[in-house]
Amino acid sequence: MQKDMHYYGTYVMARAAGIGQRKAQVIASAAQFVDDNAASKGIEFKDGGALQSRATAHHWYHLSNIDTDDQRYVWVPFHFLPGNEGEKFSERLVCRKNSGIAQAMVANHLDHADKIDFSDELIGIAAHVYADTFSHYGFSGVSSRLNQIDNDSFKFHDIPENTEKYIKKRQKKFKRNYSKEAGLLANIKSWFAETLSGALGHGAACTFPDRPYLKWEFEYDHAGCSGLRDNPKTFLEACEALHGMFVRYTEAKEGVKDSEVIPFDKIRSQIKSIIEFKGYEEEGSEPTEDARINRWKKAVAEDNILGAHEVIPEYLGDEWLKEKSRLHGQKLSQSVKEKDVYQFYQAASYHRHYILRNLLPENNLIVS
Numbered sequence: 001m002q003k004d005m006h007y008y009g010t011y012v013m014a015r016a017a018g019i020g021q022r023k024a025q026v027i028a029s030a031a032q033f034v035d036d037n038a039a040s041k042g043i044e045f046k047d048g049g050a051l052q053s054r055a056t057a058h059h060w061y062h063l064s065n066i067d068t069d070d071q072r073y074v075w076v077p078f079h080f081l082p083g084n085e086g087e088k089f090s091e092r093l094v095c096r097k098n099s100g101i102a103q104a105m106v107a108n109h110l111d112h113a114d115k116i117d118f119s120d121e122l123i124g125i126a127a128h129v130y131a132d133t134f135s136h137y138g139f140s141g142v143s144s145r146l147n148q149i150d151n152d153s154f155k156f157h158d159i160p161e162n163t164e165k166y167i168k169k170r171q172k173k174f175k176r177n178y179s180k181e182a183g184l185l186a187n188i189k190s191w192f193a194e195t196l197s198g199a200l201g202h203g204a205a206c207t208f209p210d211r212p213y214l215k216w217e218f219e220y221d222h223a224g225c226s227g228l229r230d231n232p233k234t235f236l237e238a239c240e241a242l243h244g245m246f247v248r249y250t251e252a253k254e255g256v257k258d259s260e261v262i263p264f265d266k267i268r269s270q271i272k273s274i275i276e277f278k279g280y281e282e283e284g285s286e287p288t289e290d291a292r293i294n295r296w297k298k299a300v301a302e303d304n305i306l307g308a309h310e311v312i313p314e315y316l317g318d319e320w321l322k323e324k325s326r327l328h329g330q331k332l333s334q335s336v337k338e339k340d341v342y343q344f345y346q347a348a349s350y351h352r353h354y355i356l357r358n359l360l361p362e363n364n365l366i367v368s
Contacts, residue, residue: 001131001212001238003035003315004292004293005212005235006031006128007032009274009296010127010128011028012296012305014027014028014242015310016246016305017246017247017250017257017261017262018250018258018260019250019256026316027124030128031124031128032315033317034079034128035056037055037057037317039053039055040054040055043327043336044329045329045331045332045333046330046332047331047333049333053324056074056078058070071142072367076140076142076360077351078125078128078351078352080136080140081132082095082096082099082140082367083097083101083133083137084100084363085099089365090142090146091146093141094137095132095138095140095141096133097133097237098237098241101363102133104359105130106126106130108354109351110123110245111252113249113253114252114253117343118343118347118350121344123245123249125344125347125351127242127246130245134238135209136209138229145221145222146220146223148221149220149221153218154217155216158215159214167211209231212231212232213276213277215228215230231275232275236271236275239264247261262306277291296312297311324341
């Protein structure tokens with residue numbers, strides 16, 4: 001999923017669950033920041049303290065940013081949570097929609113809601129990972145032949161001709177970017193497949209799984225037709241699942257709720273309309289993330305989807321990155337403890353450790 005869902009959609013689901021504006025902003029920012037936190041640069045303080053921050057994302061279209069450790073420590077726990085279905089290890093690593101493992105992750109993080117200081121950031125990270133199971137299902141976060149797709153097999157349904165042309169143009173650009181990196185293949189061992197296209201995550205499918213309005217299908221190299229992937233349907237399911245998770249969060253942690261819950265069924269049709277919207281740039285030629293973002297903003301500010309005229313606050317991630325830079329070289333390390341960005345890194349560290357050292361091994365998946 002992209003920012004229109006990970007920040008704006010998450011914010012609206014949190015507010016509809018009764019979570020206050022400020023906390024909903026932090027939660028939604030944490031959800032989106034999972035995708036934007038691509039650097040592992042740490043912070044050092046003059047008193048000898050330090051904050052080492054590991055990336056929660058890399059840009060998959062630049063293979064030079066990806067190594068086998070990133071597959072284990074970034075892609076698996078944060079973007080392609082294993083579904084644990086099938087017999088072979090590689091099959092069990094494939095992400096599945098709303099899997100038992102995903103539900104166990106949510107239950108664990110909710111259980112810690114009133115026990116840790118960084119629970120808002122942790123539930124935001126959970127929102128990202130949980131939502132991604134509804135878009136990334138059928139792909140795994142490791143380089144695997146199971147991710148490979150026949151690049152000439154894509155079919156798109158119910159979209160305008162110019163939108164389809166734009167999508168196919170993006171696909172060609174993706175393939176060109178991959179060919180520039182082809183020289184790396186000789187040096188990559190571990191899990192990388194013999195051919196590049198489709199080796200990692202949903203790379204061969206470009207951003208198709210992340211576009212909420214898209215209905216599409218393709219041919220896996222190993223398993224034939226994918227069947228119809230109805231993104232609007234699964235994204236709506238994701239929104240309902242997030243709404244339910246946030247309602248449970250308000251029940252698990254005191255002080256996060258400032259309004260009554262808006263039942264999901266009451267806003268279902270409006271959410272469905274936003275998701276199905278095929279966004280275009282101002283010129284009307286290409287679909288853009290911003291156009292879809294504007295749909296969320298309009299629904300809140302003008303259509304009163306949350307019951308009152310409300311403005312969705314700005315995403316905090318950009319400020320968190322600036323704050324991280326400002327903290328480097330400061331005198332006292334304890335000054336960082338109350339910062340949202342520090343709380344995010346604590347939450348990310350906890351989440352990674354829990355997934356890789358507890359949850360997956362409990363399900364006989366030893367990934368790292």
